[in-house]
Amino acid sequence: MTDIIKASLPGLPRRHAAERRFQLYGKLAITMALGFLVVMIGMIGVSSIGAFTQTQIALSINFDSDSLDPEGTRDPATLAQANYSSLEKAALREVFPQVKGRRDKRKLYGLVSSSAQFTLQNKVAANPALVGTTGKFWFVASDDVDQLVKGNIDASLPETSRRMSDKELGWVEQLRASGDVQRVANVSFFTSGDSREPELAGILSAVMGSALSLLVCFVLSFPIGIMAAIYLEEFAPRGRWSDLIEININNLAAVPSIVFGLLGLAILLNTFGLPRSTPLVGGMVLALMTLPTIIIASRASLRAVPPSIREAALAIGASEVQTAFHHIAPLALPGMLTGAIVGMARALGDTAPLLMIGMVAFIVDIPASILEPATALPVQIFLWADSPERAFLEKTSAAIMVLLLFLVLMNLAAVLLRKKFERRF
């Protein structure tokens, strides 16, 4: 008997080869895309590592009761006004008695971050019994020392072309030799606001600003977007007007975000006089930007609900509103939420509209409400990337990592929500 399967179809090997070739192209494309992603995130990640640790210097502080509290009352008001900076300076002079001259002393004091005096002040306020005692405490080092310890300052370069002089290098070396320099996890990066001093700058104010803006954005755009989508999809009579609206919504989705920023500046700030630089205005502008995305995604997911469900509801005497809200909208909700979250993720990463409404300011305080001036994560990245200090480089990368983390979390939430609420028909 002849092999009937093998004998047939002369072009078969060629067809198989074509299929294998196509699969290879696909795999190559995916590998390249993933490769770029890994390289990009890897590079940012590597350069951000430094920002998650900080250098500290130990100094033994003598809480001299004569200078802190000359009257001996331990009155909090007196303690709060005392000169703590001199304590820290005295401690440094004690470690380096050889340093003479104003310029050298100023450099010496510069080894420790200017936050040291506040650290001491807080310690005394928390525990007034410290006054009159002596103790060793760790202080945040200045950004130059920090960069030196992290190996970002090349000591082999000639003195004139590097940030730190030979003298400063010697001091740091002496401190290291005596074990008074340490690197610890940089908690303050996540708990403090922006600062001119890189070693003190943190991301919390930007995170809060972004969170508040997104909250405003969600509260405005989600209900409005869904209502608009349900009306357009379920109720609006088809005709020239609905076509016009549909075209315009699609156009709005493609409008560059800076245009929405200009709109916010012209209308929200200048016409309605809403407070500048606030998450309220930022959120409103982002909501304008997100609305078309939400409407388009919601309409698509409403259309995906099988017409049989609509007919079933209408056929037992449900009105159109009941049909829409009891049956169609709940089934479309996962898709709507996904659309909203994807739109919000885009809003989270957008800088341009926020620049126009003044959320680009240098904000140190952590905003507690939507009416306080704030900045946002991408703007913070922009600001830090613009700063000349070497130490802001790693801060920039670290802020990018935080932003990417939030984006990943939001997209993950979108996937999980869809999985959870998705129902089969």
Added chain:
Amino acid sequence: MSAYALQEADNEVMAAAKPETEPLIAARNVNVFYGDKQALFDICLDVPEKQVTSLIGPSGCGKTTFLRCLNRMNDLIDICRVTGDITIGGKNIYDPDVDVVALRAQVGMVFQKPNPFPKSIFENVAYGLRINGLAGSKGELKDSVERSLKQAGLIDEVYDRLEAPGTSLSGGQQQRLCIARAIAVEPKVILMDEPCSALDPIATARIEELIDTLREKFTIIIVTHSMQQAARVSQQTAFFHLGYLVEYGATDTIFTAPSDERTESYITGRIG
């Protein structure tokens, strides 16, 4: 009961019903257009109360279109236009003062593909009662739901899992659930659009039995592709062809002695 005896019984019912009762549904010169295309031409049809009327005919002949005129489901199609009169209980349902929602509560519908809501079995039946305000208390609601499931012959299969999703049932059970959902709101008329076309023969037989018992309370109009089914379940049969109502009369007459040759060709399988 043999087929012959069944027909005998049916004839008795008709003989008793026809002279004294007005037709429940009366269609007069119904024309339906989809855009420029005319789908139905001057349909005139009287549907007697508490009987099963089947609409048969080849695909695209307009029988489903006619069915969907009876609860104004065609309103959902933008380009669809209906002229002529359809009266149900003496009221023209295309009058401007007719509330479509109220009409559909009186004229229920069962679709070709079972389409339970993606909710629990209980909710599927309870929904219509709730929105139409037919159940006062929770106990009443539960009673009504169980009564409807019983009428639909489904209660024994689902009694202990009323909270299970309606979509978890088999195809035939889903279709009976849809029937339970339709009869729960106690409509006058139930429209069935090829209710068995997605079911196997056993499930089909159960639905046909069910239709036979439902006839006591409801007026049923059923679209079917199966002429055996039309012969088994209906007392009246209307044959549609290319948008025209070709022949309408008692089922046994249509199947045994059709007066139009197109009807004869169709039921003997020569066209269709």
